[in-house]
Amino acid sequence: MAFDNIVIPPDGKKIETTGDELNVPDHPILAFIEGDGIGPDITSASKRIWDAAVQAAYGGQRRVAWMEIYAGEKAAQLYNGNYMPEETFEALREFTVGIKGPLTTPVGGGFRSLNVTLRQMLDLYACVRPVRWYQGVPSPMKHPEDVNMVIFRENTEDVYIGIEYESGTPENEKVARFLREEMGATFFEGAGIGVKPISAFGTKRLVRKAIRYALDYGYDNVTLVHKGNIQKFTEGAFRKWGYEVANEEFAAVTLTEDKLWEQYNGQRPPGKVVIKDRIADIIFQQVLLRPREFGVLAAPNLNGDYLSDALAAQVGGLGIAPGANIGDHIALFEATHGTAPKYAGLDRVNPGSLLFSGVMMLEHLGWREAAELIRQAYEKTVAQKIVTYDFARQMDGATKVKTSEFASAVIQNL
Numbered sequence: 427m428a429f430d431n432i433v434i435p436p437d438g439k440k441i442e443t444t445g446d447e448l449n450v451p452d453h454p455i456l457a458f459i460e461g462d463g464i465g466p467d468i469t470s471a472s473k474r475i476w477d478a479a480v481q482a483a484y485g486g487q488r489r490v491a492w493m494e495i496y497a498g499e500k501a502a503q504l505y506n507g508n509y510m511p512e513e514t515f516e517a518l519r520e521f522t523v524g525i526k527g528p529l530t531t532p533v534g535g536g537f538r539s540l541n542v543t544l545r546q547m548l549d550l551y552a553c554v555r556p557v558r559w560y561q562g563v564p565s566p567m568k569h570p571e572d573v574n575m576v577i578f579r580e581n582t583e584d585v586y587i588g589i590e591y592e593s594g595t596p597e598n599e600k601v602a603r604f605l606r607e608e609m610g611a612t613f614f615e616g617a618g619i620g621v622k623p624i625s626a627f628g629t630k631r632l633v634r635k636a637i638r639y640a641l642d643y644g645y646d647n648v649t650l651v652h653k654g655n656i657q658k659f660t661e662g663a664f665r666k667w668g669y670e671v672a673n674e675e676f677a678a679v680t681l682t683e684d685k686l687w688e689q690y691n692g693q694r695p696p697g698k699v700v701i702k703d704r705i706a707d708i709i710f711q712q713v714l715l716r717p718r719e720f721g722v723l724a725a726p727n728l729n730g731d732y733l734s735d736a737l738a739a740q741v742g743g744l745g746i747a748p749g750a751n752i753g754d755h756i757a758l759f760e761a762t763h764g765t766a767p768k769y770a771g772l773d774r775v776n777p778g779s780l781l782f783s784g785v786m787m788l789e790h791l792g793w794r795e796a797a798e799l800i801r802q803a804y805e806k807t808v809a810q811k812i813v814t815y816d817f818a819r820q821m822d823g824a825t826k827v828k829t830s831e832f833a834s835a836v837i838q839n840l
Contacts, residue, residue, distance in 0.1 A: 429513050431496060431504045438491020441522045441791075443755050448522070450791045452488045457517055461527020462498045463765025468777035469527045471833035475777075475800060476784045478837045483796035493521065497540055498529040510540055515547055518756055525759040525787055527780060528766075541760070542588075545581045550751035550758055551628065552635050553579040555734040556786065560801070562808040563742040564820035572717045573740050576645070578636035579730025581751060583628045584660075586727045589621035624660040624726055629667040635752070636724040637676050640699050645721030648672075648680075650703040651729050664726050665703050672701040710736060734762070745816055746778030750786050757790055759783040773828040776814040778804070781836075803839040807832070810839075 438455035441448055460469045473492065480488055495517045497510055505511040509531075518524050529540040544550065555577040559570035567573065591598035593616050601619050605611040633650070640648050650669070654662030672680045676699070683702035686692060694700055704712065706729045713720055713733075717740070725733060738747035749762040761780040769775050781800070788797040808817070811824040812835045818826035827835065 429517065431511075432493065432513060432517050435491040435493055438493070440520070443522060446754075448791065450793075453491050454523070454791065455491045455493050455521050456787070457493050457495045457521050457524030459495055459497050459514075459524070459526035459529070460500060461761065461765065462500070462530040463528060463767040463770045464775045465498075465527030465529075465761075465765065467769075467771065467773050467829045468761065468775060468780045471777040471829045472781045472784055474833050475781060475803075475836050476788070476796075478840055479788075479796040479799045479803075480793065482840045483793070483799055488793065488796075493517070495524065497526065497544070510543055515544075518548055518758060522755060523757050523759075523787065523790065525780070525784055526761070528761050528764050530765050530767075542586060544758060545751050548751075548753060548756050548758070549582065550753045550756060551580060551582045552632055552750075552752045553577075553581045553730060553734070554639070554750045554752055554786070555579065555730075555738075555762065556748060556782075557734075557737040557741055559741040560746070560805045560808060562805065562811070562821075563746065564817055565741055567714075567740050569717075570741050573713075573737070575713070575717070575720050575737060576639065576643075576722050577730055577734050577737065578632055578639070578722060578724040579734060580624075580628055580632045580664075580725065580727050582727075583624050584727030585620055585622050586731075587621075587623055589623070591619040593618045622657070622660050624664055626663070626667045629664045629726075630671045631754075633668040633671045633724050634675065636722050637672060637680065637699060637701075640722045641676075641679060645699070646694055647700040647702060647720065648722045648724060649709070649720055650701070651706055651709050651723050651725035651733065652703060653706045653729070654703075655705055661706075661726060661729075668703070668724060669701060706732075709733065713737060714740070738762070742778075743816075744779060745776040746782060748779055748782035748784075748786050750783060750790070752790075757787070759787040759790075773830050774815060775829055776816050777829055777833065799840050800836070803836045806839040807835045810835070 438453050439451040441450055441454050460466050495514045497514050501511055502509050531540050558574045591601050636648050650665050652661040652665045654665045680699045680701050683700055686700050738744050744763040747762045750759040760783055763779050785797045785800050813824050814832050815826055818824040
């Protein structure tokens with residue numbers, strides 16, 4: 427289709443899908459949203475590294491054809507104040523894979539969140555957040571090397587769906603009256619009211635994707651994170667439906683934690699993925715004290731949000747935490763932090779979150795060789811103590827460099 431402001435690169439080819447499989451050409455068109463605030467700095471640096479890694483891994487046989495699409499402040503300038511133009515959605519639907527920098531949500535009206543809007547409009551139901559430590563990165567943990575987990579956070583349900591009724595409004599009073607008079611509920615007068623939908627459909631497709639990821643990437647367990655001891659018909663149902671997916675669709679390659687101990691004395695049979703569950707408040711303690719016991723974690727929206735940021739703090743913070751929003755056919759990778767407007771244009775911040783989101787994107791394409799080259803080069807650069815200011819202030823003898831200079835150092839180490 428024709429776009430108003432998006433230019434399709436003539437030297438690239440569209441990624442196609444066959445069922446669940448991507449058909450990736452050697453010169454795929456990948457969409458990118460530069461982002462607001464520090465977005466231009468980290469996007470420029472990261473693109474240089476991704477391109478250099480692809481060149482190093484494949485000797486010119488493969489390369490990315492970048493196509494800029496627009497959201498946030500840059501979109502508002504191009505589309506008469508529209509922060510989220512329709513053709514951005516259309517471009518992602520057509521070209522399947524993209525990556526975005528951090529976005530500012532306009533204050534005072536319009537979208538609740540540009541990020542949430544993208545997820546919901548494109549049905550990107552799985553927020554995927556790998557958490558691992560890289561040698562030399564400052565961490566508050568005694569053994570950060572034990573942390574290697576991937577969170578699958580449900581993106582489209584739970585309280586994030588935005589069904590709320592403000593205290594004092596006619597809508598609130600109507601809902602409150604129904605709950606009290608028709609359903610027998612009791613709660614304080616004047617309470618704000620929110621609705622928390624969690625469905626079998628939304629839960630099962632998330633857990634299905636989490637189990638497939640564990641199988642594809644060699645993780646030996648999937649943990650369902652829930653607060654089902656209290657919220658029995660939402661989060662408790664998430665737990666129940668998660669086990670159902672494992673039993674109905676992956677019975678040959680999974681077993682429950684109960685069966686692991688009853689039948690195998692706790693010794694996991696080769697090729698099996700253990701499905702287990704943990705209550706949400708307990709998991710925060712266990713991932714700190716026993717991180718090696720957890721691989722892939724699947725959680726409803728709010729639990730997954732909390733857990734993603736808490737785990738990131740164990741391995742260096744949000745500055746290097748990657749993420750992706752993935753649906754059945756569309757995948758949008760993203761920096762997981764904010765726009766940091768006070769650093770905008772200063773060429774100062776750590777590009778790690780966006781950089782490693784791009785590493786996830788390369789793996790999604792099947793270009794694992796290029797992805798691994800970046801991991802190794804990043805670790806080597808940090809080991810040389812060539813870092814941006816956020817790490818430099820936590821390391822003795824560090825060489826503090828600009829964002830662009832850090833990118834150059836990583837490229838030298840590819």
